[in-house]
Amino acid sequence: MTEIRVLNDEAQFRAHTSVFRRAMHWGPPTDEQWEVVRPSYEPGRALAAFDGDEMIGTTMSFGSSILVPGGAVLPHAAISRVGVRADYTRRGVLTALMREQLSTMSDPIATLRASEGRIYGRFGYGLAGRWRWVEIDAKRAAIVGEMTGRVRMVDHDTADKLLPELHDAIGLARPGNISRWPGWWVRARDRKGDAGNSVTVVHSGPNGDDGFLTYKVSEEKDFKHKMSIEDFVWATPDAWRDLWMFVARLDLVDTIEIDLSLDDPVSLLFDDPRVIVTKDLQDEIWLRLVDVPHALQARTYGVAEPVVIEVHDKLLPANDGCYRVSPDGVERVEAPADLTIPVDLLGAVYLGDTTFSQLAAVKRIDGARFDEADALFAVAQKPFCGTFF
Ligand SMILES: CC(C)(COP(=O)(O)OP(=O)(O)OC[C@H]1O[C@@H](n2cnc3c(N)ncnc32)[C@H](O)[C@@H]1OP(=O)(O)O)[C@@H](O)C(=O)NCCC(=O)NCCS
Known part of the structure; x- marks a missing residue:
């Protein structure tokens, strides 16, 4: 019989990560990986399904907030690490986990990213927001005009301290934006460390720092480089435009890729709107009104x-x-x-x-x-x- 328990100690949290990773066809976390994942666990927010003493299914949430139309910011549960051991699937384990998670949740809204489109509708999640992945021909991406502010590169230590503060100070801007929890930043820092070549640039305008972006550039072949923008946050249209000017004018970059909102106006920045091509359109936000x-x-x-x-x-x-x-x-x-x-x-x-x-x-x-x-x-x-x- 399946029993759902709330987890509260580190050994259980690590087992929770291992069961989830196995469901995703990954191995258990190494000690190094675990150090990155560990800070994202909060007591009371991780649930597991057990068959006797064996952990067979997982779900959890991160405590966050979400901006809704009109500007109100509500408490929000960011659902993650949903998985059921392959030898226990299709026996109602996820159903039991979801029922427990939703019926005990104090946050009025939960959202998640779905590995497959058919899983979550039955639990009351709807597809509430999508993104488009675009590619920009950087060699032809001319933006006319001059910057109004200043863009500066910062080293990793400075970025680690500054970015969470700046993200909080800028605040949530459009419906669907969520606040980030401390464990999110730990993982973001690790992704950066993995590649070693991640770069953060910060924009300052008349009132100080008001935007940032992080990117990586990889060599595809023979001095052909692709830039992947991983994080882009701004407080003002001037900060947004200046940061785009910075990336569009970087030397040795042939293509730029980024995930954008469906109505992002970036193509209007370029004198030739065809320099930007939508390569894919994917679901982003699955939202549950709890x-x-x-x-x-x-x-x-x-x-x-x-x-x-x-x-x-x-x-x-x-x-x-x-x-x-x-x-x-x-x-x-x-x-x-x-x-x-x-x-x-x-x-x-x-x-x-x-x-x-x-x-x-x-x-x-x-x-x-x-x-x-x-x-x-x-x-x-x-x-x-x-x-x-
Ligand atoms: C997705 C997953 C968690 C489902 O767990 P589960 O315990 O098998 O789910 P349940 O038995 O409670 O299924 C409930 C219902 O959803 C359906 N369902 C579950 N997963 C499904 C899937 N991937 N595609 C289509 N239907 C699915 C079941 O058929 C069942 O339908 P029914 O009530 O009409 O019989 C599990 O298959 C898994 O771990 N998958 C790999 C990891 C993964 O993708 N995790 C999600 C990350 S976002």
């Missing part, structure tokens, strides 16, 4: 007549019910519904990536007044997280 009333009340809404939305949540029935959404906010009501939606698809529309009309067109939701619901949930910026975990 506390539907709290999460719905936290975001703002566009201008339209109120719509009554009936929500169905098989795993967390406290969320079941009708919600009247209007430009003034959200209230729970006993009233006939205009439309009915399962909680995973409410997660998909929550940050504005998917619309009610799209879901109705593919017959995944029932009802009427989809255009008004679209207008209420419309957002100015496409959701994007930009922090991989």
Whole structure:
């Protein structure tokens, strides 16, 4: 029989990482790898499934916060290390883990990155944000004009101290952005150490440091170099533009690759918009509304007549019910519904990536007044997280 336990000590945390890694077809962590992973464990946030004394499945979360449309920042659980030992799959182990994790969670919103698209919908997660991976022909990527501020390279020790502070000071900017936890930065530093050639540059404007990016350049062949931008954070449009000018003008770089939000305006910077090509479009944010009333009340809404939305949540029935959404906010009501939606698809529309009309067109939701619901949930910026975990 499967039993779910909360883990609290280091030996269990390391076993948890080993079970997860095995599910991903990786070996157990070496001592060196474990030193990097260890700081990301927080007591009470790691769960494991046991068959007797044997650990057979894992999940955990990192404590974080997320920006929702309108600018409110809510507590957020970043779910990670989900895995079930191969000799125990398809027997309901993950279902038991998810049920326990969600029913005991105090954060109103959880998000994760999915290894496969079919796993998480049944647990109430919806695809709420996507990114595009682009490649830029650096030799033709001319940006006209001069920098307004200054870009400086910083060494690894300076970056290790400065970047977490600067990320916090800049704050969350667009729906889907999340705060980073101390263990995230430990792993980011390690990725940098792995390659040894990671570079951090910091931008300063009239009010001091206001943006940074980290990148690596690798030689593909015979002085042909590819730059991979791994982290790009800015507080002002000037910082964003200056940092792009810096990378576009680097010597010996032929191509630049980066993951961007769907509506990132970078192609408008270049005199020839064809220097940038989208190579792939992938799902980024899978979002679960754990506390539907709290999460719905936290975001703002566009201008339209109120719509009554009936929500169905098989795993967390406290969320079941009708919600009247209007430009003034959200209230729970006993009233006939205009439309009915399962909680995973409410997660998909929550940050504005998917619309009610799209879901109705593919017959995944029932009802009427989809255009008004679209207008209420419309957002100015496409959701994007930009922090991989
Ligand atoms: C994904 C994984 C955790 C699922 O664990 P599991 O214990 O087999 O899941 P469950 O038995 O609780 O499955 C519940 C349901 O989801 C379905 N399901 C589970 N994993 C699935 C998958 N990868 N693709 C499609 N359906 C899946 C099951 O068929 C089952 O459906 P049913 O209720 O209609 O019978 C496990 O297969 C695994 O560890 N995979 C490799 C690691 C991985 O990808 N982890 C996720 C990282 S984001």
